[in-house]
Amino acid sequence: MLNRLWNLGAVRKTVLLVSLAALWEAYARWLNNPLLFPTFVDTVKAFFSAVASGELPKAATYTIQLLIKGYIAGLAIAALLTAFASATRIGADLLETLTSMFNPLPSIALLPLALIWFGLGNGAIIFVLIHAVLWAVALNTYSGFRAVSPTLRMVGQNYGLSKTGYVTRILIPGAFPSILTGLKVGWAFAWRTLIAAELVFGVSSGSGGLGWYIFEQKNQLLIPNVFAGLLTVILFGLLIENLIFRTIENRTVRRWGMQV
Amino acid sequence: MLAVQGVTLQYRSDRHLVTATDRVSFHVGESERFVVLGPSGCGKSTLLKAVGGFIRPVEGSITLDGARVRGPGPDRVFVFQEFDQLLPWKTVKENIVFALTASGKLPRRKAEECAMQKIAKVKLGEFAESYPHTLSGGMKQRAAIARALAMEPRILLMDEPFAALDALTRKQMQEELLQLWQESRFTVLFVTHSISEAIRIGTRILVLSAHPGQVKAELKRDDCDESKLQELLFDA
Numbered sequence: 032m033l034n035r036l037w038n039l040g041a042v043r044k045t046v047l048l049v050s051l052a053a054l055w056e057a058y059a060r061w062l063n064n065p066l067l068f069p070t071f072v073d074t075v076k077a078f079f080s081a082v083a084s085g086e087l088p089k090a091a092t093y094t095i096q097l098l099i100k101g102y103i104a105g106l107a108i109a110a111l112l113t114a115f116a117s118a119t120r121i122g123a124d125l126l127e128t129l130t131s132m133f134n135p136l137p138s139i140a141l142l143p144l145a146l147i148w149f150g151l152g153n154g155a156i157i158f159v160l161i162h163a164v165l166w167a168v169a170l171n172t173y174s175g176f177r178a179v180s181p182t183l184r185m186v187g188q189n190y191g192l193s194k195t196g197y198v199t200r201i202l203i204p205g206a207f208p209s210i211l212t213g214l215k216v217g218w219a220f221a222w223r224t225l226i227a228a229e230l231v232f233g234v235s236s237g238s239g240g241l242g243w244y245i246f247e248q249k250n251q252l253l254i255p256n257v258f259a260g261l262l263t264v265i266l267f268g269l270l271i272e273n274l275i276f277r278t279i280e281n282r283t284v285r286r287w288g289m290q291v
Numbered sequence: 292m293l294a295v296q297g298v299t300l301q302y303r304s305d306r307h308l309v310t311a312t313d314r315v316s317f318h319v320g321e322s323e324r325f326v327v328l329g330p331s332g333c334g335k336s337t338l339l340k341a342v343g344g345f346i347r348p349v350e351g352s353i354t355l356d357g358a359r360v361r362g363p364g365p366d367r368v369f370v371f372q373e374f375d376q377l378l379p380w381k382t383v384k385e386n387i388v389f390a391l392t393a394s395g396k397l398p399r400r401k402a403e404e405c406a407m408q409k410i411a412k413v414k415l416g417e418f419a420e421s422y423p424h425t426l427s428g429g430m431k432q433r434a435a436i437a438r439a440l441a442m443e444p445r446i447l448l449m450d451e452p453f454a455a456l457d458a459l460t461r462k463q464m465q466e467e468l469l470q471l472w473q474e475s476r477f478t479v480l481f482v483t484h485s486i487s488e489a490i491r492i493g494t495r496i497l498v499l500s501a502h503p504g505q506v507k508a509e510l511k512r513d514d515c516d517e518s519k520l521q522e523l524l525f526d527a
């Protein structure tokens with residue numbers, strides 16, 4: 032019975048999480064310095080009261096909304112770049128060169144420049160978000176297209192597909208495992224970049240996002256709220272990774288036996 | 292019906308220009324099972340791809356019902372050796388429906404009916420809703436044959452379709468192909484390197500030599516046996 036429970040990944044992970052929380056609580060009590068390290072209970076309390084007051088949901092909505100804008104803009108540009116790269120040789124060279132140049136450049140390093148170009152507004156943040164998403168998605172999609180097997184390509188041509196039909200019905204599904212990897216990596220880059228960018232400045236248009244919330248609470252020395260903010264960042268990360276991307280994965284590449 | 296006349300095929304490898312076949316000619320008639328037999332490297336697969344319209348001959352001509360072959364088309368459907376010829380993101384049934392609708396042959400509803408019929412023909416009834424990765428190699432090839440037959444092409448092009456199967460399954464698949472042929476008498480151009488397979492499948496057999504592929508002989512099935520083909524293949 033116990034053995035069988037222990038074999039469930041969810042059970043093992045819950046036990047781990049509970050022990051970590053207990054450890055946290057014990058250490059914080061022993062340290063007894065709420066300014067440096069609030070207890071777990073205080074953090075949870077701060078989290079729920081910030082949720083109830085609407086402060087945290089507002090910050091989170093703001094951040095997510097910004098993220099979606101940047102993510103979609105990044106995807107659109109990635110699609111254009113990939114199409115160009117797949118259609119022409121010079122496009123492929125361009126993509127390879129740009130990716131090898133810009134992929135190693137952390138997006139947040141572009142923020143100072145973006146602030147000069149686009150001012151203290153969302154424009155600057157969206158610019159760095161696009162940079163975070165673009166290269167990972169474009170590179171993965173392009174290499175996914177190239178890896179579609181010659182047999183599948185010939186099958187597509189054999190049945191007389193049009194050019195667009197060939198792309199949407201053979202190339203895109205054939206490259207979907209790579210495309211999905213690109214989407215996941217792009218999302219992870221974007222999320223980290225966004226929180227970091229908001230920490231640097233978030234007060235732009237009166238309402239700030241999660242990063243700004245964390246920064247502001249720290250200035251007011253409301254350390255349990257800082258922890259609550261961090262907890263929210265973690266929760267969103269887990270949620271999108273495990274709920275959205277996992278679901279897409281289960282319904283597509285896993286079901287098709289195509290995962291890489 | 293299918294006329295291949297003096298076809299020379301070349302392709303470029305890294306540095307050299309490789310001649311795959313050298314002035315190969317043959318005719319395939321209605322409802323024939325025409326086998327191209329040759330050692331590996333004789334350009335037989337390349338020849339089949341040229342008939343499929345994927346490669347242009349540098350010399351000679353390929354015509355189907357008098358019309359020159361200019362590119363790939365659904366009147367010449369391929370069955371490949373590779374198992375990944377089925378679209379992995381579609382079920383067996385959807386693979387067939389895809390072929391029929393993508394080529395504009397049938398509207399969706401009719402295509403589904405037709406797909407189920409052909410699936411039953413190749414004895415995959417229980418697996419119509421299965422994804423290809425859950426099937427065995429033999430079942431995948433059966434599904435591919437069902438998809439090709441559903442298209443009712445003028446000519447079926449089979450590129451060593453059973454070469455990657457184990458000996459038992461291969462023999463069974465050969466039997467099944469012949470049974471299917473008995474039912475609908477389609478025209479098939481079948482490429483293989485196996486003498487026994489050539490004899491089992493073919494009504495006529497074209498023997499090619501290696502590097503580059505040249506016609507050594509064209510035989511009726513009844514005029515040859517294994518030892519004769521062996522001689523032809525291995526005598527330089």
